[in-house]
């Protein structure tokens with residue numbers, strides 16, 4: 001958590017001025033009971049109305065100065081806290097962007113969202129309170145105690161007993177609360193995960209009539225969260241009654257001791273009132289301090305979670321700084337590649353060796369879970385191999401900077417994702433300055449020209465969040481066009497025509513074959529028809545290449561390929 005304090009450096013001035021003005025406010029507040037002593041012991045005792053009026057004006061002035069100091073402090077505290085929070089949020093967001101698929105798979109996106117939003121907000125609120133109270137509250141508590149000693153030693157001992165007892169109690173509560181608040185945030189992650197899954201899969205839930213089951217699962221996660229929150233809340237709730245009881249007992253003791261001493265003529269009535277006033281100030285301040293401690297406890301738990309995420313190191317490290325000059329070599333080459341997902345027991349890919357030459361179309365086929373996506377994800381280094389080598393243009397992918405490597409590759413993932421904005425904005429993701437002509441060309445190859453032409457506004461038509469106003473097939477074609485706009489050296493289509501009808505899929509394949517002879521295309525599919533005409537087909541089974549060659553070669557010598565083809569194509573199509 002304390003590592004996060006480096007984010008204060010841009011707000012040093014505000015972080016010093018805010019507590020300083022709070023300290024000034026506290027000092028003026030501590031003077032008020034002294035003025036009261038004079039009003040009672042001099043003004044009222046001698047029935048000197050003029051003196052009472054004069055002192056009352058001084059009291060109001062002290063109050064106004066205190067208020068002004070408080071306003072200035074609030075301003076600086078808010079500025080520092082908002083800046084502190086937004087710096088953390090910005091760095092955390094950038095850090096998440098730098099993480100590789102391994103960490104994203106391991107951590108999960110819902111907890112990342114909670115950490116980026118709710119946790120950072122909590123840290124921001126905690127920091128704001130800290131700036132406002134960490135100097136003010138102890139200053140009032142100890143200042144009032146010192147003032148009490150200057151008034152009367154014996155009575156002031158009541159302060160010496162009360163304050164440590166409350167402090168120990170507050171500390172104990174804090175130690176108990178920290179793990180509870182950490183649990184609360186973890187359970188919040190769970191609720192968020194369920195909410196996210198449910199909202200994303202709302203249609204599937206309805207189609208399977210699972211509303212009741214899903215509501216029950218949500219209810220259970222939510223009530224689990226509520227229980228933990230209540231536990232934390234109940235513990236924190238003990239704080240205020242305990243503090244009030246202790247302070248009121250102390251006030252009763254003060255009045256009792258003070259009363260006896262007034263009777264003996266040791267102290268004046270005004271001084272007793274001042275002592276009670278100091279005790280009340282301490283009460284208010286301890287309640288605030290207790291609140292600060294609860295908030296800080298929560299912030300500490302959130303800070304640790306944010307810090308944990310910031311400490312997470314990317315497993316795919318971008319070490320290359322200089323631009324690599326590609327060597328003479330195949331467009332893509334796998335040399336005895338082995339790959340294992342983090343936490344998995346068995347390799348997802350083993351002993352993969354193949355070559356893809358410039359301009360070739362490589363079909364990748366295999367059953368579900370055979371490793372097709374894993375294979376193509378190794379080319380742009382979404383994951384790193386655990387053995388062997390992946391080479392692009394004769395150079396190990398690890399030697400390129402991620403930026404240089406990925407700029408060569410256009411990838412269309414299985415799930416077609418578009419972003420909120422115009423179609424043109426979406427198309428320019430790969431090439432910021434793509435002209436409309438380039439965009440239309442890409443749309444034509446991707447069989448998406450008609451979709452855009454029929455939309456109101458054409459390229460300016462709005463794509464809603466996640467492309468909700470488009471069908472699955474339309475989304476797929478637009479994501480293919482987006483990858484084509486970039487004119488990549490290597491184009492990876494990871495099962496990206498699964499939502500297309502056969503005729504469109506065939507047109508798309510024919511069009512893709514017409515693109516530059518320098519583009520190497522990886523066509524991943526479970527459909528034999530999609531990859532049948534590829535220059536080379538890789539047949540995957542259980543993470544291994546069990547066949548490699550053209551359709552004609554494989555149909556004769558690869559059993560797995562034969563099975564796939566015979567289950568999907570007619571005898572004529574197979575030939």
Ligand SMILES: Nc1ncnc2c1ncn2[C@@H]1O[C@H](COP(=O)(O)OP(=O)(O)OP(=O)(O)O)[C@@H](O)[C@H]1O
Pocket residue numbers: 105341342344348366367368369370371372373374375526
């Ligand atoms: N992120 C992941 N973490 C752990 N294991 C994974 C992950 N992604 C895939 N796997 C596992 O790796 C193996 C290969 O998965 P992969 O997604 O590459 O298969 P695929 O051939 O593309 O399947 P499909 O055609 O169904 O998309 C499977 O056993 C799968 O369960």
